[in-house]
Amino acid sequence: MWGFKGQIDYVCDNCGDSDEIPIDDFSVECTGGSERGMGAESIYELIYEFECARCNQDILLSFEVSEYPAEVFNFAINNSSGATTKGEPEFEYLREIYSAYDLITFYESIPELISALRSSPDLMREITPREFEAVVTEIFRSKGFEVDLTKRTSDGGKDIIAIHTDGLGIRNKYFIECKRYAEDNKVGVALVRALQGVKNIKDGPNKTILVTTSSFTSGAKNYVENEASSKWDMTLADYDDLVGWLNDYQES
Ligand SMILES: [Zn+2]
Known part of the structure; x- marks a missing residue:
């Protein structure tokens, strides 16, 4: 138009x-x-x-x-x-916006993209993996984390580095890995194991977080609960968790 x-x-x-x-x-x-x-x-x-x-x-x-x-x-x-x-x-x-689907195509800022995803969370699976990473980064930023979306080329299980300073001034470092997967493409134990591995690198994180638009296999969940050195090492966040984060999001 x-x-x-x-x-x-x-x-x-x-x-x-x-x-x-x-x-x-x-x-x-x-x-x-x-x-x-x-x-x-x-x-x-x-x-x-x-x-x-x-x-x-x-x-x-x-x-x-x-x-x-x-x-x-x-x-x-x-x-x-x-x-x-x-x-x-x-x-x-002129922008013609009739639906959330139009908005995920024509959005002008990540908060605007998040508001579109909040009204139609299933569209999280339609945006690009990079956009999904930007959305997760913005959600953590809005919660007071210092965030750094790493360069596309780097790998090794840290799409996002997030640092949180709590009320006592104690800092914790998180590596966040984002998997924008189709609903039936569950995240399996191999990815969870690989992400667990990055904890041991120099200046590695206190904790890793694996965020996906799908869900986790029982093998993946079992690994985190029972086989990892500590079940506190990693948090798995699936589609339902993401929907909660979107609903909770406030632009700041
Ligand atoms: Zn004249």
Whole structure:
């Protein structure tokens, strides 16, 4: 969807008086069109007619604008008379938002994306893995964590590094791994085991968190509960946990 925007500066040919007229004040009429190679071409006539405030000369500001192909500004012909003009009408593309699905495509900020996901949480599985990481990062940031979304190239089970300082000034470091998976693609024990491994690197985290838009196999859950050196090492957060986080999210 689009509309016209801009302004036309004019100088009266008779007396030199000048001013500017916003395109919003012009009358707009679709005066024709035709089918061409790339679909329909539409012609619009934009007109603003008035008398010069100083000398009463008739001034006509008039532009013929071609839209071709659809939604694309093609050219403008200046048919003005009585004044010399500067500028021409421009296209302004407007966002058309009908649904949360549109919003996950056209969002302008991560908080806006989160609000769309809150109304339709299943769309968490439609956004890109990188967008999902950004959403999780923002959720932790809003809860007071110092967060760092790591570069795409780095790996080794730390999509996000989050540091939390509690009320006593005690700092804890978390590695957060994000898996934006389809509903039936459960996170298995191999990933859990690999993430457990990164705890042992130098300056590794106190705790790791595995967040997924799907769920965890019983093997994965069993590993964390019973086989890891401590069940406090890792937290598994699944789709239902994420829905809770989304609902709890407050932009700050
Ligand atoms: Zn004039």
